[in-house]
Amino acid sequence: MAVSRRSFVHTLGAGAAGLAISGRGREGAFPGGETLFAQGAKPLLLSSNENPLGCHPDVLAAVTGSMPAAGRYAFAAADEVSELVATRHGVKREHVLLGSGSTQILRTCTEVFTSKTSGLVAAIPAYEECATYATLIGHPVTGVKLDASLKMDLDALQKASQGAGLVFFCNPNNPVGTAVNGADTRAYLTTLLKQSPNTTVLVDEAYFEYATMPGYETMIPLAIENPRVVVARTFSKCFGMAGLRIGYAIGHKDTIAKMEAWDSIDAISIMALQGAKAAMAVPAAWVAAEQRRNAEARAFTAKWFSDRGFTPTDSQTNFLFIDIRRPSKGFREACAKEGVLIGRDFPPYDKTHARISVGTMAEMQRAVKVFDKVLAAPAKATAA
Numbered sequence: 103m104a105v106s107r108r109s110f111v112h113t114l115g116a117g118a119a120g121l122a123i124s125g126r127g128r129e130g131a132f133p134g135g136e137t138l139f140a141q142g143a144k145p146l147l148l149s150s151n152e153n154p155l156g157c158h159p160d161v162l163a164a165v166t167g168s169m170p171a172a173g174r175y176a177f178a179a180a181d182e183v184s185e186l187v188a189t190r191h192g193v194k195r196e197h198v199l200l201g202s203g204s205t206q207i208l209r210t211c212t213e214v215f216t217s218k219t220s221g222l223v224a225a226i227p228a229y230e231e232c233a234t235y236a237t238l239i240g241h242p243v244t245g246v247k248l249d250a251s252l253k254m255d256l257d258a259l260q261k262a263s264q265g266a267g268l269v270f271f272c273n274p275n276n277p278v279g280t281a282v283n284g285a286d287t288r289a290y291l292t293t294l295l296k297q298s299p300n301t302t303v304l305v306d307e308a309y310f311e312y313a314t315m316p317g318y319e320t321m322i323p324l325a326i327e328n329p330r331v332v333v334a335r336t337f338s339k340c341f342g343m344a345g346l347r348i349g350y351a352i353g354h355k356d357t358i359a360k361m362e363a364w365d366s367i368d369a370i371s372i373m374a375l376q377g378a379k380a381a382m383a384v385p386a387a388w389v390a391a392e393q394r395r396n397a398e399a400r401a402f403t404a405k406w407f408s409d410r411g412f413t414p415t416d417s418q419t420n421f422l423f424i425d426i427r428r429p430s431k432g433f434r435e436a437c438a439k440e441g442v443l444i445g446r447d448f449p450p451y452d453k454t455h456a457r458i459s460v461g462t463m464a465e466m467q468r469a470v471k472v473f474d475k476v477l478a479a480p481a482k483a484t485a486a
């Protein structure tokens with residue numbers, strides 16, 4: 103008989119009974135959008151936290167230019183890209199492991215660092231990939247409630263993390279968008295690493311480039327020094343390469359070696375590798391323009407909701423998590439009918455909050471007209 107994934111999960115935090123980390127740890131699902139596709143309509147895709155403008159033209163050229171090499175294995179290109187990632191971060195090749203998206207890195211860490219007795223600990227909600235995979239392989243999962251501002255509750259997380267195999271520290275955190283600053287993250291890590299000698303922490307920085315709050319920092323320097331901290335990064339978000347599938351881990355050489363023994367770099371296609379190589383060479387001004395574009399469209403949308411009494415969290419990402427004071431399912435379905443696709447349900451906030459990815463300014467101006475119409479209807483009419 104199949105074992106329910108919920109049976110593996112227990113949750114910590116005041117009033118948290120019954121909460122579970124559930125759902126697929128995947129972007130790219132368009133709940134309610136299939137009908138629109140079937141009708142040949144072009145929905146506005148605000149559901150999967152992608153860069154709405156896609157990648158730099160040099161990346162596309164590199165991807166198409168890689169086709170003649172498609173008949174050969176891509177080992178040499180994987181080595182070259184690993185070196186380039188290392189150079190980009192001022193570390194050695196031995197500190198880098200590429201993955202088919204950062205998803206592969208998340209799964210590898212879960213596989214390597216959790217066990218039946220030392221499970222996974224993560225905030226709830228957080229990006230679900232690690233919890234979903236831990237559950238799949240029968241390793242226990244503990245979810246820790248967020249604080250009132252929907253940030254990770256570091257005190258509660260500290261208590262829950264003692265004795266864990268792996269802590270998934272998603273910063274900024276998907277789906278809520280909030281981030282913990284560098285000083286607080288380091289304090290949490292320093293205490294944990296001292297008090298819980300067999301725990302590894304995976305710091306997921308998928309949205310690193312989009313964070314704008316003062317004091318936000320990467321944990322790469324700590325990961326290089328300490329074998330029990332690993333950082334995950336991706337080309338899927340700011341670099342607009344979600345469909346190409348390439349990300350990487352940075353960590354201590356012993357930790358990277360352990361991960362590589364489980365999961366080598368063979369999973370990455372020549373297209374993704376050549377794309378990543380080109381992405382690392384795009385002008386800094388292109389990245390800065392993408393960061394600015396996102397920050398402006400994010401601020402516009404956040405203000406639109408706040409002005410109408412719907413509270414967004416302090417997003418450091420390319421999506422917003424907003425208290426729309428009604429179930430997200432009904433809101434999502436009503437928006438989908440109007441051609442705007444937004445994020446899936448995120449328990450335990452699915453009765454009140456919606457996640458909306460940030461598109462271009464023009465797209466967000468179009469989207470808020472739809473939100474206006476849907477929110478004007480009584481919640482009951484759109485409730486699940």
Ligand SMILES: Cc1ncc(COP(=O)(O)O)c(C=O)c1O
Pocket residue numbers: 128129150151202203204205206229272274275276306308309335336337338344347348349
């Ligand atoms: C926090 C976080 N980590 C990891 C991923 C996986 O991204 P990818 O596998 O495309 O690198 C996502 C995807 O949305 C994410 O939100």
